[in-house]
Amino acid sequence: MANKISDETIEYVGILAKLELSGEEKENAKADMEKMLDYIDTLNELDTEGIEPMSHVFPVHNVFREDVVVNGDGSKDTLANAPLMKDNSFKVPKTIG
Amino acid sequence: MAKQYETVIGLEVHVELATKTKIFCSCSTEFGGAPNTHTCPVCTGMPGSLPVLNKQVVEYAMAIGLATNCDITQVCKFDRKNYFYPDNPQNYQISQLYLPIARNGYVEIEVGDLKKKVRIHEMHMEEDAGKLVHDEWDDTSLVDYNRSGVPLVEIVSEPDMRSADEVIAYLEKLRTIIQYLGASDCKLQEGSMRADVNLSVREVGTEKFGIRTEMKNLNSFKAIARAIEGERERQIELLEEGKEVIQETRRWDDNKESSYAMRSKEDAQDYRYFPEPDLVPIVISDEWIAKIKAQQPELRTEKLERYKKEFDIPQYDAEIITNSKHMADIFEATTAICKKPKKVSNWLMVETLRLLKDHDMEPEDIKFSPENLAKLIGLTEAGTVNSSVAKEVFEKIFAEDIDPEKYVEEHGLKTVNDEGALIEVLEKVIADHPQAVADYKGGKEKALGALVGQTMKAMKGKANPGMVNQKLKEMLKEC
Numbered sequence: 316m317a318n319k320i321s322d323e324t325i326e327y328v329g330i331l332a333k334l335e336l337s338g339e340e341k342e343n344a345k346a347d348m349e350k351m352l353d354y355i356d357t358l359n360e361l362d363t364e365g366i367e368p369m370s371h372v373f374p375v376h377n378v379f380r381e382d383v384v385v386n387g388d389g390s391k392d393t394l395a396n397a398p399l400m401k402d403n404s405f406k407v408p409k410t411i412g
Numbered sequence: 413m414a415k416q417y418e419t420v421i422g423l424e425v426h427v428e429l430a431t432k433t434k435i436f437c438s439c440s441t442e443f444g445g446a447p448n449t450h451t452c453p454v455c456t457g458m459p460g461s462l463p464v465l466n467k468q469v470v471e472y473a474m475a476i477g478l479a480t481n482c483d484i485t486q487v488c489k490f491d492r493k494n495y496f497y498p499d500n501p502q503n504y505q506i507s508q509l510y511l512p513i514a515r516n517g518y519v520e521i522e523v524g525d526l527k528k529k530v531r532i533h534e535m536h537m538e539e540d541a542g543k544l545v546h547d548e549w550d551d552t553s554l555v556d557y558n559r560s561g562v563p564l565v566e567i568v569s570e571p572d573m574r575s576a577d578e579v580i581a582y583l584e585k586l587r588t589i590i591q592y593l594g595a596s597d598c599k600l601q602e603g604s605m606r607a608d609v610n611l612s613v614r615e616v617g618t619e620k621f622g623i624r625t626e627m628k629n630l631n632s633f634k635a636i637a638r639a640i641e642g643e644r645e646r647q648i649e650l651l652e653e654g655k656e657v658i659q660e661t662r663r664w665d666d667n668k669e670s671s672y673a674m675r676s677k678e679d680a681q682d683y684r685y686f687p688e689p690d691l692v693p694i695v696i697s698d699e700w701i702a703k704i705k706a707q708q709p710e711l712r713t714e715k716l717e718r719y720k721k722e723f724d725i726p727q728y729d730a731e732i733i734t735n736s737k738h739m740a741d742i743f744e745a746t747t748a749i750c751k752k753p754k755k756v757s758n759w760l761m762v763e764t765l766r767l768l769k770d771h772d773m774e775p776e777d778i779k780f781s782p783e784n785l786a787k788l789i790g791l792t793e794a795g796t797v798n799s800s801v802a803k804e805v806f807e808k809i810f811a812e813d814i815d816p817e818k819y820v821e822e823h824g825l826k827t828v829n830d831e832g833a834l835i836e837v838l839e840k841v842i843a844d845h846p847q848a849v850a851d852y853k854g855g856k857e858k859a860l861g862a863l864v865g866q867t868m869k870a871m872k873g874k875a876n877p878g879m880v881n882q883k884l885k886e887m888l889k890e891c
């Protein structure tokens with residue numbers, strides 16, 4: 316494996332992903348990420364000179380919807396699996412906006 | 413010699429578009445529904461749901477881009493901006509980073525004698541987040557996703573502004589353009605227009621920008637002006653003490669008139685953008701651009717010129733009226749009914765502006781209908797009500813949009829033009845005030861005013877003042 320993921324990087328990615336990883340999990344994640352980077356190196360071997368970057372795999376564009384209200388009150392379904400609820404709202408730990 | 417500092421300001425302005433539905437689903441965008449009633453699997457980020465783009469969002473964004481002299485990006489797409497926060501159920505916001513819909517624009521602003529261009533770096537389409545309300549009772553937060561997925565455009569300026577006045581001129585300019593396009597109502601208080609201020613200071617004469625901070629939570633022009641002043645002073649103070657400005661996001665507290673740092677290191681701003689796989693690219697043809705251009709309504713500058721020419725309205729009045737699209741609409745609709753542009757302009761310029769100021773309201777908050785103002789103008793023109801009664805009735809129209817014809821009828825406010833009735837009252841007033849009569853006859857002109865006043869009072873203000881004066885003089889000659 317050519318790519319090496321440092322301890323700092325895995326720590327930082329953990330913070331971004333809001334994950335607390337044990338030492339063993341960190342080692343596994345590092346190995347996985349190294350493999351992914353190696354794969355990208357393989358892709359980079361291709362000559363892409365003069366080729367437009369592709370943003371989507373299907374040759375489709377301009378899929379639109381007209382601006383017409385179709386949906387009604389969806390609150391019952393939306394809140395059906397709420398772990399905690401109050402006043403028709405999700406109740407979550409205090410978060411400063 | 414104290415150092416001289418220059419303030420450098422760039423703005424990120426979010427504008428909520430006036431579509432009926434959200435950007436990626438057919439939920440209503442209507443303001444004020446009970447929490448979570450305008451939600452579905454798409455706008456609450458349920459697994460397996462797929463977004464479908466609202467065409468009107470693209471068209472509003474194109475219209476704004478064209479009206480602000482931007483180049484439209486003819487192949488554009490969406491990207492994912494990843495972050496975790498309870499207001500964002502998908503754990504990402506669908507936005508545009510790499511190919512935003514509009515780029516390289518500008519608007520012209522005027523501050524005093526200074527005319528300048530504020531360049532627009534780019535404008536992109538994105539979705540709004542949900543709303544968090546702090547629940548004092550449980551000390552928790554309550555989440556409402558009605559706003560989640562409401563379409564926004566974010567307009568990012570270059571750091572071209574140098575003072576709070578320039579910032580406000582720029583925001584007013586944007587607001588007028590967007591309101592005229594009908595793309596948003598742009599209400600700062602209600603959050604349909606929001607401005608984040610990027611500000612740095614540097615010594616006058618230096619080329620290099622200072623380190624900037626970003627300020628959020630500014631929901632009025634006054635708050636923006638105060639926040640800019642406060643942040644400028646805070647940064648200068650740091651530099652004077654030989655300290656460094658830290659690049660950070662700060663939240664303005666308008667009650668305390670100070671700001672505080674918002675995010676900690678734990679919330680590193682690394683959004684790991686990548687192309688949105690659930691949405692296909694948007695290809696904008698020349699024809700589509702031409703169509704949007706052709707649909708563009710009359711903008712403010714054109715309207716202002718037309719008012720001066722077509723209605724003979726003075727420059728200043730035309731500026732005030734056209735400064736708000738809503739007011740201009742009322743002006744035109746009322747004029748179309750009563751054909752008296754000068755009278756309509758007068759009611760808007762004098763009484764309407766006075767009442768707006770008294771109630772601390774914006775022209776956008778005007779609720780009365782053109783029909784009722786036109787009726788009132790009809791009543792005054794016909795001499796059915798005198799001017800003081802008309803003002804009183806107008807206050808009712810302004811507050812409750814009452815029908816002035818009915819109101820005048822029901823409250824007996826019609827001017828009495830009946831000579832017989834007037835003579836009867838005058839006879840009584842003359843008989844009851846012998847001293848004033850004697851004074852007037854003795855050459856005291858002022859005494860006439862007192863008698864007129866008594867007559868108006870006796871007739872509850874409904875008399876025709878011109879007629880009272882004339883008749884009273886005649887009768888005094890004879891007695």
Ligand SMILES: [Zn+2]
Nearest residue numbers: 437439452455
């Ligand atoms: Zn929805």
Ligand SMILES: [Zn+2]
Nearest residue numbers: 426507538566
């Ligand atoms: Zn944004």
